Amino acid sequence: MVNTEAFSKRLKQIMDYYSLSSAGFAEAIGVNRSSISHLLSGRNKPSLDFVIKVVESFEEVELYWLLNGKGSFPNTASILKPTAATPSPAEEIKSEVAPITSKNKEDDIEHIIIFYKDGSFKKYRPN
Incomplete structure (x- = not known):
């Protein structure tokens, strides 16, 4: 099970890394702005579709790190390859x-x- 509070902190970390607002982040991955707001506030849990969109849109984000906080961000292997x-x-x-x-x-x-x-x-x- 994904810890919603920890997930929202990692989501905020991604947004800060790319200097994106909630609206910019939502646009980058193709979701509604309200989806980001609800995830950041802890109101909603991330859907599988949402997680896949984040990982596919930002190659520096590792799936395991995004879901569990294990691993590293940014994924330096994807930056250098x-x-x-x-x-x-x-x-x-x-x-x-x-x-x-x-x-x-x-x-x-x-x-x-x-x-x-x-x-x-x-x-x-x-x-």
């Missing part, structure tokens, strides 16, 4: 970046990190 549609770092650098030339060793680039709004990032090392 590349998707199938993502080109490899070497392919992306070669296709989008001109060769880097430098007169001084101090100007050489060691690595490039791209940060995304969702908190994930990609790290590249030029050849």
Whole structure:
């Protein structure tokens, strides 16, 4: 059985992590705003449909953590894993970046990190 009070705290933690209001969170997962309000207040228990929508909408949320509080949030493995549609770092650098030339060793680039709004990032090392 899901502890409603603890679940609402984890739900609030997700909303804070993504800087979402109740309305923004409801829109992101495709539910009514009142559903979020009722869950946060402890009036309602989460439905299976609601839990699935959260987990599918936010890949950093682990199902077991959301339901039981066990595990971690955000799920760092999902943040760092590349998707199938993502080109490899070497392919992306070669296709989008001109060769880097430098007169001084101090100007050489060691690595490039791209940060995304969702908190994930990609790290590249030029050849």
